[in-house]
Amino acid sequence: MNLDLVFGALADPTRRAILARLALGEVSVSDLAAPFEMSLPAVSKHLKVLEHAGLISKGRDAQTRPCKLEPETLKAVDDWLEDYRRLWNESLDRLEDYLKTLQATSAKEKKNVRRKK
Amino acid sequence: MSAAKNEIPKDAFVITRRFAAPRELVWDCYTQEKHLKNWWGPKGFKMLKCSLDFRIGGVFHYGMASPNGQVMWGKWVFHKIEKPHLLANTVAFSDVDGGITQHPFAPVWPMETYAETSFEDLGAECGITLVWEPGNATPDQIQAFTDAHAGMNAGCEGTFSQLDTYLKTL
Numbered sequence A: 001m002n003l004d005l006v007f008g009a010l011a012d013p014t015r016r017a018i019l020a021r022l023a024l025g026e027v028s029v030s031d032l033a034a035p036f037e038m039s040l041p042a043v044s045k046h047l048k049v050l051e052h053a054g055l056i057s058k059g060r061d062a063q064t065r066p067c068k069l070e071p072e073t074l075k076a077v078d079d080w081l082e083d084y085r086r087l088w089n090e091s092l093d094r095l096e097d098y099l100k101t102l103q104a105t106s107a108k109e110k111k112n113v114r115r116k117k
Numbered sequence B: 001m002s003a004a005k006n007e008i009p010k011d012a013f014v015i016t017r018r019f020a021a022p023r024e025l026v027w028d029c030y031t032q033e034k035h036l037k038n039w040w041g042p043k044g045f046k047m048l049k050c051s052l053d054f055r056i057g058g059v060f061h062y063g064m065a066s067p068n069g070q071v072m073w074g075k076w077v078f079h080k081i082e083k084p085h086l087l088a089n090t091v092a093f094s095d096v097d098g099g100i101t102q103h104p105f106a107p108v109w110p111m112e113t114y115a116e117t118s119f120e121d122l123g124a125e126c127g128i129t130l131v132w133e134p135g136n137a138t139p140d141q142i143q144a145f146t147d148a149h150a151g152m153n154a155g156c157e158g159t160f161s162q163l164d165t166y167l168k169t170l
Helices: A003-012 A014-021 A030-035 A039-051 A069-115 B003-010 B024-030 B033-039 B139-153 B159-169
Strands: A055-058 A067-069 B014-017 B046-052 B058-067 B072-084 B087-092 B112-121 B124-136
Touching: A003 A014, A003 A039, A014 A030, A014 A055, A014 A067, A030 A039, A030 B046, A055 B139, A067 B072, A069 B024, A069 B033, A069 B124, B024 B112, B024 B124, B033 B046, B033 B058, B046 B139, B087 B139
Parallel strands: none
Antiparallel strands: A055 A067, B014 B124, B046 B058, B058 B072, B072 B087, B087 B112, B112 B124
């Protein structure tokens, strides 16, 4: 799996629409082409990009070549995004707590200094 | 469907926070070793060792232990230092020697992410805005992904919502 290929594949609205259609279930190439007002070769080209990125796969049936979504790829993008978001969010939660501790400590120190005088 | 749900993807790479501390102190927490070791890292992780060379091109290298004792190394490289309002750095998984390694659980994803943090002076408080992105993706790719993500999350559009639901079951 290659992130550049996945991003590139997702960059096109037609390809996103194809993915959305495939989310409903397997479809043959010709059925897939029907709602897009596009020639079969044009749709095939999009499918090739999606297949290359690992977002879809094509079935063995030589007649229909049903296309199938490979959701693990999108899931992996999502997981990756979530991991980094979590890293930042949890770190910033900790920073918030740490800032409270720091300021409580420095307030206490100031108090002690004053008391000594 | 709520408007808020639509806004999530747009903000997928943006995090804002407001801290009850003056800007100088928040800046120090981001830029001094004695502070960084006390907050950087996921919840439950403990900083074992770290070193900071705070300058443009300089590195913050650290080793952390996860709650179950697994040791992970990471590093930042500073790209922009504009005290006291802007800091930009990459964040990457690393090894004990400071090399860059892949995310241990996602070996195919970008080696590093680029983060830009701006610090806003709000008197007794400090607001931060963090914008981050995959280190080796172009802005177009980020936009494409964000758009696609928006599609996946738009429940009222129906089509992608099924995909989204399915993804959650995996």
